[in-house]
Amino acid sequence: MDTKADQEDLYQEMICQLWKSYTNFLGASQFSTWMYRVCINTAITYFKKNSIRAKSTTRLDNEKHQFQLEEASFEVEEQLKYLYGAIHELNDVEKALIFLFLEGFSHLEIANNLGISEGNARVRLNRTKNKLQDIIKRKGYEF
Template identity: 60%
Template sequence: MKETENIFLTLINQHKAIIHKISKMYMNGAEEQRDLFQEIVLQLWKAYPTFKGNSKFTTWMYRVSLNTALIYFKKDNRKVDKTPLDENIDVIDINESAEREEKLAYLYTAVQELNVIEKALIFLFLENQSHREIAENLGISEINARVKLNRTKEKLQSIIKKNGYEF
């Protein structure tokens, strides 16, 4: 049991950025993001015995993490807070980094206006997933993934323009 736990913790530690990104996509406040992060790790641990290695660990992790975020989001019936995430960003001396972080904050704020499936699509796209991989992770056809992703990107661009963000 201890060996299984160590392997799991090593894998989670190697890929925790995935969980952080999903948490930011679905929750606006830092405390809510931490809560979702913990819930995802808990669900990954509960589901870990079912991981048989038929796919890459990260593919399995995406699926469990996104499903957990969808259920968590729906269960709590959270309302979208459209305030910018500036309070969650550390101030960085380097202008370039600060500007990049500001743009990321605006992106995450705009993403909050998407529905839960659209958030998953954008997340997987930002993770450089192919249309085939997105389809596999969401359990839809590749053509459906391509169409939904294009529509979601257009919707996100519209939200960004509507909110006056500049990229």
């Protein structure tokens, strides 16, 4: 998230999606788990839409530095595009595991959010990381 406004936009989109999909909550899982899944899927969609958008670069007096910043920004954008493309191939639980991990949640916190044991969270996360690496290699996304 580049700016506070972007963060607020995503938050507002999550609230809107929770409101729209509340009637679909069947009670088969904990409410917090359902809510987290809706928010994760909303965030994935939001980032996909915004990763296409060109990022503005800071103007520098030295054109060489500006070119390097633009090149680095493009490379990071490409890597993010490949990462999200690979994540898109994961199932919903695997997506949640990866995004919780990327958010810095501990194995125990991940387990609590997904309603599984801590050991199961560790094993699933490790398998999901390996699966993600395989997808990236298979698609030729490695740099």
